[in-house]
Amino acid sequence: MIKNNSQLETRIVTALVNDKPGVLNRITSMLRRRAFNIQSLAVGHSEIDNLSRLTVIVEGGDDIVEKLTKQLHKLIDVIKVNDVSDDNIVSRELALIKITSTPNTRNEIIQLVSIYRSKIVDVSANSIIIEATGDDQKIRALQDLLKNFGIIEVIRTGIIAMNREKINKRKEI
């Protein structure tokens, strides 16, 4: 399934929206009604009071993402929309992965986790919770490796994305 997913073309759209009750409902209602396929949607406070930033990962090519940005923009509570797929961006996702562990496997797990620069955030008698941050590829790769130990539960926040400073500007600095 995951492999199938990775073959699909996806695009990253970010939006600045009013931080008011019901706004997320308006957005998801539009996505459902217009039959957009989204892989993830992450939303949280922005640096501006009363505005939230959201990141949507949508399946499809240029035409789909163009329709999505226009439909998002049409919502009164959406202030600004950007398709950042082709921009120079940093994108990250946080995942918590709970796997079975025994005294025999614990060391191996710790090694793997450190190679992936992830963290162990909980160790219980029969399981370990790992916190991993990175782009989609890294999290999938880690998840693949951990599969052999027995994955109990995975939860992911969805991707968030941010533009880097424009390259010519960075040179000046």
Place this chain on the structure above:
Amino acid sequence: MNNEIIKNGSQMVCESLIKENVDHIFGIPGGAILPLYQVLPEYPQLNHILVRHEQGAAHAADAYARATGKAGVAFATSGPGTTNLVTGIATAQMDSVPLVAITGQVGRPAIGTDAFQETDITGITLPITKHNYLVMETKDIGSIIKEAFHIATTGRPGPVLVDIPKDILQEDGIFEYPQNIDIRGYKPNIAVNQKQIKKASILIKEAKRPVILAGHGIKISNAYQELLSLAEKCQIPVINTLLGLSSFPANHYLYYGWPGMHGMAYSNLILDQADLIIAVGMRFDDRITGNPEKFAVSAKKIHIDIDPSEVGKIIQVDVPIVSDAKTALKELITNVKDKEHSEWLIQIDRIKNNHPLKLRDTQKLIPQYIIKELHEITEGKAIIVTGVGQHQMWAAQHYTFNEKNKLITSGGAGAMGFEVPGALGAQVGRPDEMVWSIAGDGGFMMTMTELATIAENKLPIKFAIINNGFLGMVRQWQELFYEKSYVSTSYNGIPDFVKLAEAFGILGIKVTDKKQVKSAIQDAIDHDGPVLIDFIVESEENVYPMIPSGATVEDMMEEPTSQEIK
């Protein structure tokens, strides 16, 4: 302390409506909205028309808006009152009509408790409104109503619903109506992109076989004169969409009908042969395009629409112009030079002559003949309101719209039953004009309860029921695509509409013979008050031409000649 600005929530609503120049409201009271109704006598400028069903309120307010260009206003109480508005709101949304619905909600403490007559109407109408509000603080009433009217009437118009809890309607507060408005996420007045105007002008200059496809946007932005000027300046033929009818004079030599599933054969053929389509204020509805991949493939397309999300939604266009129709047409007129297309006009006249819109010569009483006579007797001056189905298509085909804004019909939503409350709203909006409601027997029975409202208010609306005893359009599909298997489309037990009219105190006339048509129409016009004519027509008449759903112009069925023998 200045006591004058202390108002209760209900008074604030009324004050706000007056600031927005509202003069008519269609609605029905109920528990949650009662405080608002109780202050209405303090505001005699607000004429409330008590309808008999909330669907009637929404359709009437919609038709009022289409007839006047102002926002229409509907009131309803919480729960079933608001859910009854839903069909009318969806209709206004599909056809870009400025409708402001103000609904009562249960008091704030009761919200979310499944209280008596509590319905989440902002949730329900979320996908069928341009925007909606649940007022949670009394001090917000003024700014929310101001925003509601601003959003409903600007840009691409649409319905806005404002849901107000009962305790807010009762609560006192300081009333402030904002002077200015600034909605961060809503800036519809975009200046026309001059680059695109230049590109469009070049396409118009180079085109050999251009067509203007003019829609509802012409009427909404009052661009009648600009459309006429551009067409005449460049000698470009004009084809209307259904909602665009009466935006360009049908007796003009550059007018070539309307296309689509039941449009004129020649209009479809002309679009198919065009090398440039200038689409203005329309959205390439599937009833026009059929299969969009095969729609007007030899034509380049300029698409003028105020809603950016409509550009490229169905059809890939060569030059998109995001603007209201009037502004864009004005810009185009100044950017193009005079042109002639005499060869093209000869060519399309030939198409028109070879594929004319037919009116069968028969002694039987057929709907097309009735509409034709209605047009002649009213000299095309009536406002025509229709329902949805066969009679709607015949009305659009055979009533020739030479004057501005004369057709009011449910296009995108296709809401049967629009014909009765729609006529009510149109007549209230334009009291000095003659309103004819061309109704189907099926649709009429859905909303005929509003006859009571029409009689009560002495509105001189004339009804022409095209009574074929069937859900006619559905029957036609069954005949053509389901081997004449007429499942649930034939009505057994249609009421005697003449007696029904009389029961409401309305003059009823029955017509069963072709010879009675003219005098019945004349009698209806001469009668001072509402009249209902029940035309008992041929029951299995079909609307032609027809392009089946999702098909192309090559699949068009023109009127079979064998029809005459049948």
